[in-house]
Amino acid sequence: METLILANIPSPPQGVWHLGPVPVRAYALCIITGVAVALWLTLRRYAARGGDPEVVWDAAIVAIPAGIVGGRLYHVITDYDKYFGPGRDPWKAFNISGGGLGIWGAVALGTLAVWVLFRRKGLPLAPFADAAAPGIILAQGIGRLGNWFNQELYGRPTDVPWALDIYYRVDEAGRYAPLTGHSTGEVVASVHPTFLYELLWNVLVFALLIWADRRFRLDRGRVFALYVAGYSFGRFLVELMRADEATMILGLRVNTWVSGILFVTALVVFLRLSRRPQPPARTGSVEPGTEPAPGTAHAS
Template sequence: MQETILANIPSPPQGVWYLGPIPIRAYALCIMAGIVVALMISLRRYKARGGNPDTVWDAAIVVIPAGIVGGRLYHVITDHDKYFGEGKNPWKAFDVTAGGLGIIGAVALGALAVWALMRHKGLPIAPLADAIAPTVILAQGIGRLGNYFNQELYGAETDVPWALDIYYRVNEAGQYAPLTGRSTGEVIASVHPTFLYELIWNVAVFFFLIWIDRRRRLGHGSVFWLYVAGYTLGRFFIELMRSDEATLILGLRVNTWVTAILFIVAVVIFLRLPKDRETPQEVDPEYNASPTADSQDREYRGNLNDTTETYEGEVGTRG
């Protein structure tokens, strides 16, 4: 009797489309979509804390390029064998379009760039970090859809009903091209969609951070370090499931070690931080004293100091 496969997830037939000579990459579109969503939510969240929304735009200007550079540096360092050594082309280390951005490096260098910006502005970074932390992990989840189009970051072969079918892709010359080619319809393997597991985990952490921030009125960087702890906890176990090539240390992937260390560091810092939220005047005294904000906004920020109930009701409707 012929065996029936129930419901495998098909991969997209391609991840790149061409508008004349211009390549339209699904991976880049997913990252851009994540950035836009994160910005829209961050503007509301920082304003709810008493911050000037323009500061979020300033942060975006420095964090996006810094994140791309940091993500690429992390990838090249942790997978240096792909670019350096006999028979390798080191110039490929600069080819971001070929894939390879490490989110840990992106967040690290992005955070450093924002810290420098806020120091220049004379503003505390913690309220901004707490405002944008949930949106960062949501953007990461949206960005993981790019891995789906690229047929990358998957796990071992499996026969679970939600297994991901990886297609054989070729370019116009008939050569194997997994990133830029088009599917022939031939299934190479059916694997664990670890990108999907991480997407689901990231979205779950996003909702948890929003909930705990509203309920406990966290501040002083507590939401940010909860984000780091939540993300690295899930990523640790997902790394154990992945089967793609990676640098190993003592038999474990380098990202497994990094996420484990970062999780411990994040938990320790979170436990040591004060949990009360900064007042709007502490977040941005000049903005809160400025006539730039209309009277409704000033009343709104003032109510944050009056009652927890008012704060939670406002945040529930305004961001």
């Protein structure tokens, strides 16, 4: 039994540090790191597809704030009972630092903002979406490390050797503070590390997207559709393992329903796009290892 306990994954002792009066949150640092990696990768891939790298920066300017707003809206809507109703404080819905960003809301509103930008610029969205998809899923994986620091989005209690130990955290006054406090060393539960399962799945989907894009020269939004399908499938399975509070619909978590519906929708879109006639290939050399899909610079 001691061996199993020693093999458990420990939670970080805290997720927030202070530089004087300024709080430094690990969750925010993970998100920022993910965004930086996604931008770097998208710049390379969009340029290889014949796009102007400067457009990537324009897209980031509108997508990042839209993604934050969309992510928060999704969280508040799907967990409305935490903010509205008897004894609740609606103003906490605006407290992003308290945790709570829904990835699908971030992707949806961020994509909408980029679509509006590209419409105004008269540029096709599909090549950019295909270039950005691997970076998005990799950024999501990096962002999941923030859930580890926050001790959130974990699964049911378990005794597997890789179980995650959840610590009791308190603030300076000794009050219970799971997000901003520091660990007392007391383990309150050993649970499935669903944050880690999703992180590993996201990295696997990232590798799949890169391989499939190079092997089959995907275009016309198929890389993005494959990203949505791949992530949704993994998220569906992970949601079935989670035990934290969530809005339920017909006995299933709301994110389970959303993931299942998006998986089917994205798979149908991918198959329909794959049946369309292939555009003529472009000529010209590109950077090795980032071969563009034929005709993507002119796709719609």
